[in-house]
Amino acid sequence: MSLRNRLIIAVIICIFLPWIGTYFVSNYVTKDALEERAVKQSRDSLRVIEKSITNIFDDVMYVSNYIQFDTNFNKIMKSHQAIDPSSSRKSQEVALSYIDISNSLASITDLLSPTYITIIFENDLYYMNYSTSDHHPLDFQQMDWFEDLEHLNYYQTKWIGVHPTYITSEQHRDPYLISIGRNLQQSNNKNAYLIISIKESQIRTLLENFQEDSNVTYYLTDQEGTVFSSLNENRIGEQLDYDVSSDAHQIVDYNSQDHLLVSYPVPYSDWRLVSLVPYQQTIGNINEVTRTTILIQGGLLLLFLILLIILVREITKPITELNSVTKAVEDGDLTRRAIVSGNNDVAELGHSFNDMLDTIEEMIEQVKKQEEEKRSAELEMLQAQINPHFLFNALNAIRLHIKMNGDKDSANLIHALSSLLRMSINRDNAFISLKEELEIVEDYMQLMNFRHKHEIKIAIFVEDNLKEIKVPRFFLQPLIENAVIHGYEHKKGSIVISGYVENDQYLLLQVEDDGSGMSETKLNELKTKVYNKEASINRKNSQSFSGIGIRNVYQRMKMIYGTDFSMRIDSTDGKGTRYTFYIPIQEG
Numbered sequence: 001m002s003l004r005n006r007l008i009i010a011v012i013i014c015i016f017l018p019w020i021g022t023y024f025v026s027n028y029v030t031k032d033a034l035e036e037r038a039v040k041q042s043r044d045s046l047r048v049i050e051k052s053i054t055n056i057f058d059d060v061m062y063v064s065n066y067i068q069f070d071t072n073f074n075k076i077m078k079s080h081q082a083i084d085p086s087s088s089r090k091s092q093e094v095a096l097s098y099i100d101i102s103n104s105l106a107s108i109t110d111l112l113s114p115t116y117i118t119i120i121f122e123n124d125l126y127y128m129n130y131s132t133s134d135h136h137p138l139d140f141q142q143m144d145w146f147e148d149l150e151h152l153n154y155y156q157t158k159w160i161g162v163h164p165t166y167i168t169s170e171q172h173r174d175p176y177l178i179s180i181g182r183n184l185q186q187s188n189n190k191n192a193y194l195i196i197s198i199k200e201s202q203i204r205t206l207l208e209n210f211q212e213d214s215n216v217t218y219y220l221t222d223q224e225g226t227v228f229s230s231l232n233e234n235r236i237g238e239q240l241d242y243d244v245s246s247d248a249h250q251i252v253d254y255n256s257q258d259h260l261l262v263s264y265p266v267p268y269s270d271w272r273l274v275s276l277v278p279y280q281q282t283i284g285n286i287n288e289v290t291r292t293t294i295l296i297q298g299g300l301l302l303l304f305l306i307l308l309i310i311l312v313r314e315i316t317k318p319i320t321e322l323n324s325v326t327k328a329v330e331d332g333d334l335t336r337r338a339i340v341s342g343n344n345d346v347a348e349l350g351h352s353f354n355d356m357l358d359t360i361e362e363m364i365e366q367v368k369k370q371e372e373e374k375r376s377a378e379l380e381m382l383q384a385q386i387n388p389h390f391l392f393n394a395l396n397a398i399r400l401h402i403k404m405n406g407d408k409d410s411a412n413l414i415h416a417l418s419s420l421l422r423m424s425i426n427r428d429n430a431f432i433s434l435k436e437e438l439e440i441v442e443d444y445m446q447l448m449n450f451r452h453k454h455e456i457k458i459a460i461f462v463e464d465n466l467k468e469i470k471v472p473r474f475f476l477q478p479l480i481e482n483a484v485i486h487g488y489e490h491k492k493g494s495i496v497i498s499g500y501v502e503n504d505q506y507l508l509l510q511v512e513d514d515g516s517g518m519s520e521t522k523l524n525e526l527k528t529k530v531y532n533k534e535a536s537i538n539r540k541n542s543q544s545f546s547g548i549g550i551r552n553v554y555q556r557m558k559m560i561y562g563t564d565f566s567m568r569i570d571s572t573d574g575k576g577t578r579y580t581f582y583i584p585i586q587e588g
Helices: 003-069 071-081 090-109 137-142 146-150 200-211 279-283 286-330 345-384 388-404 408-425 434-452 477-487 520-531 550-564
Strands: 115-121 126-128 158-164 176-185 191-199 217-221 227-230 250-254 257-265 272-278 431-433 456-461 470-472 493-502 506-513 566-572 576-584
Touching: 003 071, 003 090, 003 115, 003 176, 003 191, 003 200, 003 217, 003 257, 003 272, 003 286, 071 090, 071 115, 090 126, 115 137, 126 137, 137 146, 146 176, 146 191, 158 227, 176 200, 176 227, 191 200, 200 217, 200 227, 257 279, 272 279, 286 345, 408 434, 431 434, 434 456, 434 470, 434 477, 434 493, 470 550, 477 493, 477 506, 477 550, 477 576, 520 550, 520 566, 550 576
Parallel strands: 456 493
Antiparallel strands: 115 126, 115 191, 158 176, 176 191, 217 227, 217 272, 250 257, 257 272, 431 470, 493 506, 506 576, 566 576
16 A cells, blocks of 8 residues: 555544544533433432421321320320220210310321321220211221231331322312321230321422422332322322332333433331433433534534645655656666655655665676676685695694604694584584584593693593484583683683483583682673673673683574573582583484
8 A cells, every 4th residue: 555545544544533532422421421410400309309208207207206105195095095985984985085185186286287197096996186977997907007007116107108098078189198107005005006197299299399390200109119199190009110229310211211210218218209300301402412513523524634635645746756766666677767846855855766776876886896806806715725624634644643753642632623623614514413512522621721731621421322412513612611711720620511311302411510610699690691682791701712602602502492492500609610401302
């Protein structure tokens, strides 16, 4: 793909990706912000409604606690319970007791919300603040929930919830009541039961005040979602299909539309206030606004893209010309030149490219002349070169002459030098047998003892069957030289080379000397130089006979065998140094 096309594609991507990303980011970020704001507003509204409902329930609980705990009222109830139903004076005693109870309750019920109060005694006597023509109190005993009152303790309250009104005269105007019940346990072990009811319309009026100016729908429910109060009386007693017990907001399907559901707890009971806000109203017209904004941005970006593509084509025209010239030169046409004009950077590049082609043509001519001269010089050098075999043969002749004269030591030294020289010059094969490598070490050690007046013995403990294993040339000699030069300092010693096979996979070779060794600090420095490719080394001290040091030996073995090869260096100050090679055995 040409540079021009790559630039155009890059421009398109750099424009459209941020454009698309802006749409999604702005859409979702704005939507989340508006959603959180709507949730907060719903909770604030529910909190205000909850306070108003709590005021109503406070009145109910106040009446309930007064009847339960007031000492004087308890005395009146005990006297009422003491009435004998079979007595001839029952009617008079009941009437007097009614007057006492009514007078006692009048001081609080007249100031509180309208409530229906019923007290049922175990002797089938009762008190209520409504007419028996509307409802007979003893009919409560037939209700399903009445048995639950018998199991309540002195301080418990049963929140019965919403139910159809039992006041006959109010059924058309207020069809539902919300009731609570308590067990008024007496010291004479006789129970009395209290039922207090309020009109559901009181709660509905509160919900209506908040709902009339908005599209929000409010419900009072229990934990399971059973509706206790709603502006729609037909929904009372139904169960919502949502989990209203959670404090987290939800997005639910209500009347075939998405709504934002928020619930809030009501004190005294496990009831919940629920609000349902149309989700589209919550989010508003954010999608439409975002879509319009993106379309406007898209139009402007498209216009900008067209102008930018035209600009890119104009800028890349000289580069396209240079590209065609480069291909022509690649095909062998060195006479082709770029046609560019102007003083910009690309034009300067074109002029420089033309100058470079001129220089290349001149250099090619010079190289041709130099190659011809080089061939002539090499021919002359080959003609004048001394055959290395002549040198080896001459050394052998001198060795034989010296040996015949009785100087066997000098003859052996010349033989060692000849062998070492032949092995160092003959590099046709990078691998030799372990036997040949050990012979090199022995010859080298003989020469070093002669040169440095040492008496260092070398001992080799390698089985004959291992000596045929192929190993890299000259990998042991640098270690021997290092030991002789740095480990003994003109004193006697011995170097031991041992080898064996480990796990049929590795040739394990150890080179151990009894020289001066090194301290832990110097050993760590040596390991750093050897194992680290990037470590700098002192070439003057690290070069050996063949031009490679210990570090080069390690790096060369790593290059040959890879990660299968490893080398360990151990040394003790004053006791010597040991090198251990783990060489993978390669078949063939």
